[in-house]
Amino acid sequence: MTDDSDPQFTGVLQSPPGTALSFERASENATAMLDIEPMKPELTFKKRAYTALKKAITGMDPYSSPEPVWLDERQLSEQLGVSRTPVREAIAMLEHEGFVRSVPRRGIVVVRKSLREIVEAIEAWAALESMAARLAAHHASMVDIRGLRTLFESFGEQHPPAAFVSEYSAANIAFHQRLIELGGSELLVDLTANLLLHVRGIRQLSIGKSERIARSFDEHLGIIDALERRDADLAERLSKEHTLGLAAYVEKHGKELLGDGPVRPGRF
Amino acid sequence: MTDDSDPQFTGVLQSPPGTALSFERASENATAMLDIEPMKPELTFKKRAYTALKKAITGMDPYSSPEPVWLDERQLSEQLGVSRTPVREAIAMLEHEGFVRSVPRRGIVVVRKSLREIVEAIEAWAALESMAARLAAHHASMVDIRGLRTLFESFGEQHPPAAFVSEYSAANIAFHQRLIELGGSELLVDLTANLLLHVRGIRQLSIGKSERIARSFDEHLGIIDALERRDADLAERLSKEHTLGLAAYVEKHGKELLGDGPVRPGRF
DNA sequence: GTTTGGTATCTGGCATGCCAGATTTGGGTC
DNA sequence: GACCCAAATCTGGCATGCCAGATACCAAAC
Structure with missing residues (x-):
């Protein structure tokens, strides 16, 4: 099970042991020119199981079914082709x-996140992203800031965002993630990544009202303007208001999208 | 090993199986008045190991020694009195x-966190706490807000904060955590809790300059004022500036406290 | 004395097996 | 037919054993 039965894992075997020998002699003159790369650390089963499960879980929509979704350790380890131990650690x-x-x-x-929890996630996201915007206004390069514009330049009068919802939604998410990256703080990127995943399901839906899309488009451009003018306070404020606007919208209309709680006896 | 050899765990064995029977009959009239509590979910070894290890790790100061600190799975599981499995999952x-x-x-x-990472943590913390302050200004009760004041009321002219550093430091941390709680968002509480732990070591030190303490004291009172006046924007701004001030201070003077990186070949 | 190569040992990764509690099922009773 | 109880079954929690890679140690060669 660990080396030959599952095609998923057989392709990632590491280099033969002999390679290591070359390292010990790297300082000598005869082989010094080889310039061998440090050999990748080989992901463990645990990490691969974690990645696979996270992708599977965040890819589904737990709200589409009125019944809670149950998983089974043994079944998962069978599907992944590993034993229960790494699966358990991933879980x-x-x-x-x-x-x-x-x-x-x-x-x-x-x-299943409750409406309350989703609103809290958007609020936390607003806090972190606006801080990233502030940092970006100070530190990001002009080239990177202008790069934000290119995400939206395919949209215009002939190609209105409101008419290409899923396309715009993708650009929207890319914009927010890129903006956070421009802050230059790895921590902010990490913290918001999970928040976005938690919010994802509802986000696709709530963005899909055309009047919100038009406003969203303008607000993004406003944030980019502020960054280009290096106005940290303004960029921070606009970013925060933009995302808090979504939070308020979800809080007000979320019930229709989620039901009124994480656990519902049935659909009505 | 699982039930009798280690005194640490023998005290937390769960109730005998017969207790469960009482639940099935709770709806009948004869025992309905008993009002049995829902029986605590009995922490798993994994969770207890996690808590114990986290406490131990955050309780130490990895920067006090120039050498990195190594842990041993088997030794830890022996100390905790459980097998390696729950320890591994906790790790x-x-x-x-x-x-x-x-x-x-x-x-x-x-x-060992680098100075850069610690600064990022404080910045993220500033973002989240200021959002909590904004929420608190809207939703927190007046009683709770006034409660923030009581944390500092033991300090005054006869009892200046700058003269009782560790006492003030504790009040300081309590203030920030309580402020975040008043925001009413569990998520903000959770996110900041870990950030505080990451920052903890350096925080104790950097707060210990008397001129900073005096300013810190005034800034706290300013935040409380803003909350009492329900001025969300002001509370948010003051809170953010207060914590960003710490970030700037640590960024500037942190080298003396940390060395210039997480890995140093030796002390010099 | 320095280098080299082999071996004992240590460490985390993983597989596996058992256990207790919870659920399900299937008679059997009233 | 409704209810009750017990055995079969299922599920995650945990303990244990083996494995491969990495290190440390030591002896032999120069």
């Missing part, structure tokens, strides 16, 4: 991040 | 949170 991390919850001797549930 | 979570890093076939290292 432990996902549980810690709030994507699943494991109930002892019952099973593992995919967590 | 996987701590690694994901950035407190330790496990190097395959080498060991587990307690992570």
